Amino acid sequence: MQKISKVESEKIVSSSGWLTRVPSKFRADVLDHSILIQLKKGEVLFHVGDPPGGIYGLVAGTISVSLAPLDHAPRLMLLGIPGHWTGEACFLTRKPRRGEVRAALDTTLLHVPLDALDRMAAKDPMVSHHIAQILMMSVETLLEVVHDLQKPQADRRIASVLQRTIRIGEAPLPSTQSELGIMANASRKQVNAALNQFKDAGWLTNTYRSIIVNDVDALRRYAEAERND
Structure with missing residues (x-):
């Protein structure tokens, strides 16, 4: 992955997601306290049970987010997209990490440490x-x-995952069929059949380790359509 400067990273996270919903002064404070970090594909940002820490904003690349109830092993739930922020629970609860986040690709993030958030909150009660x-x-x-x-048809669930995750942009989705099956609660056979169906329709192209969506609108319509069978 081409390295992204701090200035460019700030522009990216300010153009979508959480930072578009907060006051400009607070946005500037977050960016001033942020640290640019790089993760290689497969590196773990944090594990379940890690000590409390700060928040992370995704600049480029992709992160996988695995979650589970207490006393259960985390399972892949979703893929993060540029503008996505995570880690807020530790600031709000002061408890250990409840999920696992790792880089699905070489990834760039902005990190605001917990102590920096605390200093900001001490000056402004609206930070929380x-x-x-x-x-x-x-x-x-x-x-x-x-x-x-909750959609009963596996192919609709698979289409839903694909159209939801394509917000990543034009880069291939870094998901194997097994990982897609976990996110869609579908068997590998069901995933393979759905991908072939969508490929034949011209909505995507795929290899074993990546998927390129060509028509997200068609997938969205298919995911939301009612079918009686």
Whole structure:
């Protein structure tokens, strides 16, 4: 991956996602306290049970987010996209990490350490409110995930995952068929059949380790269409 400067990274995370929803002064404070970090494909950002830490904003690349209830092993839930922020729960609860986040590709992020957030909050009581917005955006995403998983047809669930994740942009989705099956609660056979169906329709092209979506609107329409069978 081509290295991205701090200035360019700030422009990217300011153009989509959480930072577009907060006041400009707070946005500037977040960026002033942020640190640019690089992860290689496969590197773990944090594990379940790691000590409390700060927040991370995705600049480029892709992160995989694995979650689970307490006392269960985390499972792949979704792929993060540029503008996506994570890590807010530690600031709000002071408890260890509840999920696992790793780089699905070579990835660039901005990191705001926990102590920096605390200093900001000591000066402005609205900081906690602004950070809580990350949590609510995560809840909105998880509601989409639950809604999609309740679709009875596996091919509709698979189309839902693909159209939701294509917000990454034009880069190939770094997902194997097995990983796509986990996110869509579908067997590998079901995933293979759906991908072939979508490929024949011209909506995507795929290899074993990546998928390129050519027509996200067609996938979205298919994912949301009702079918009686």
